[in-house]
Amino acid sequence: MLGDQIGEEKGQVTGVRVLSTDGGHPITEASFESKGTLLGVEIDDMGTYETVVRPDGTQWGEGQGFSITKEGEIVTWHGSGVGHFGDDGGIDWRGALYFETAAPRFAQLTGIAALFEFHVAADGKAAAKLYEWK
Numbered sequence: 001m002l003g004d005q006i007g008e009e010k011g012q013v014t015g016v017r018v019l020s021t022d023g024g025h026p027i028t029e030a031s032f033e034s035k036g037t038l039l040g041v042e043i044d045d046m047g048t049y050e051t052v053v054r055p056d057g058t059q060w061g062e063g064q065g066f067s068i069t070k071e072g073e074i075v076t077w078h079g080s081g082v083g084h085f086g087d088d089g090g091i092d093w094r095g096a097l098y099f100e101t102a103a104p105r106f107a108q109l110t111g112i113a114a115l116f117e118f119h120v121a122a123d124g125k126a127a128a129k130l131y132e133w134k
Contacts, residue, residue: 003132006114009036009045013124019050026053032126038075039106043067051083059083059091073103081116089122097130 011034020027031048038045047065054060062080081095095116099109118128 001134002115003134005129006109006132007036007038007043007130008128009034009043010125010127011035011045013120013126025055027051030120032120034126034128036128038067038130039109041069041073041105043069043075047077049079057085059085059093061093061095069103073101073106075099075101075103075106075109079116081118086119091120093118093120096133 011032013030013032016028016030018026019029027050029048029050031046033044033046035044037043045065045067047063049061049063051059051061060082064076064078066074066076068074077097077099079095079097081093083091083093086092093116097114097116099114101107101109113133114130115133116128116130118126120126
């Protein structure tokens with residue numbers, strides 16, 4: 001069951017590169033940096049994900065990254081999702097993240113999946129919301 005919103009962030013894609021075009025299916029890698037909150041705590045987040053454009057035009061991607069607090073606490077994440085091109089030239093993603101951390105105030109994250117909504121606009125601006133999946 002979809003639970004409470006546990007995070008929100010806004011940021012920017014910082015780089016994109018083409019990894020392959022073999023078989024007519026482009027594979028790209030993109031990195032981003034953002035700022036926001038996770039469990040009500042201010043964080044800086046950065047990550048990199050790899051995307052495959054599938055024959056039907058949808059995208060499948062997986063990535064990894066980490067969030068860090070002002071106090072130096074780190075939460076790492078891995079995730080995957082499906083993306084759809086929007087009419088505005090951006091991409092809307094839906095998927096799940098899985099966390100790992102030694103920071104006590106984020107300990108509850110290691111036992112859950114977080115569902116995400118992630119929008120990347122045509123100009124590279126990005127915004128995400130995270131929800132606990134119980």
